[in-house]
Amino acid sequence: MRFITLRHGLPLGTLLVCLVAFNFTPAAEEKPDKDGFTPIFNGKDFTGWKMHLEDKKADPAKTWTIKEETIICTGRPAGFLYTEKSFKNCVIRYDWRFPRPKDLTDDDKFDGNSGCLVYINDPEKGVIGVWPNCVEVQGMNKRHGELLFIPRKPGEGKYDIKARDKAVNKVGEWNTTEILCQEGAITAKINGTEVSSGKGPLTEGMIGFQSEGAEVHFRNIKVKELK
Secondary structure (H helix, E strand, O other), X not given: OOOOEOOOOOEHHHHHHHHHHHHOOOOOOOOOOOOOOEEOOOOOOOOOEEEEEOOOOXXXXXXXXXXXXXXXXXXXXXXXXXXXXXXXXXXXXXXXXXXXOOOOOOHHHOOOOOEEEEEEXXXXXXXXXXXXXXXXXXOOHHHOOOEEEEOOOOOOEEEOHHHHHHHOOOOOOOEEEEEEEEOOEEEEEEOOEEEEEEEOXXXXXXXXXXXXOOOEEEEEEEEEEOO
16 A cells, blocks of 8 residues: 655554554443442443353343343243352342233232352352352342352251341332352342341352343342452
């Protein structure tokens, strides 16, 4: 290619390259908000996340989609979305809701199911079906926030169902769940109300969200890492 030379002897092509280089700035990293939380879902795509489904032939893109900065999970087939990064001591905060069925008249009879998985180890090695070695903070509508240690071991957690009943919003409305994970001890809150606590042998792992039979939405997924 023939370069056009400017008055001071600098080729135009070289100048353009310099201008592009001068104006280029890398994408800014997410910064913590005023409460110290950093988004781990960017609202646009699944950068930083992986998907694992029980049906190996299923297309994950048909289970997990994004609309208006919200993750839409169809609930089928069973599986989970999980972070590439492993977390140890942290607070996880996220919003969730189940779309309200048009014919639902009694919220207590709604069987929508999902969950947040913490301390995931060996994510693609199921120990109970597709579910890996981890702690599930139950996402089921009827028992949201209950701790399930996978593989299950009784007596490791306590759950206040009455506190859950008072804290959770109506089916179809957004809720905020906050999970404190510190040295294996876990505490879960719904809309600011503590509903469960417990401790198990796991102290570090990935964070995940379940696809388990019902459409469920997630947004504003953030983490505050602790020392």
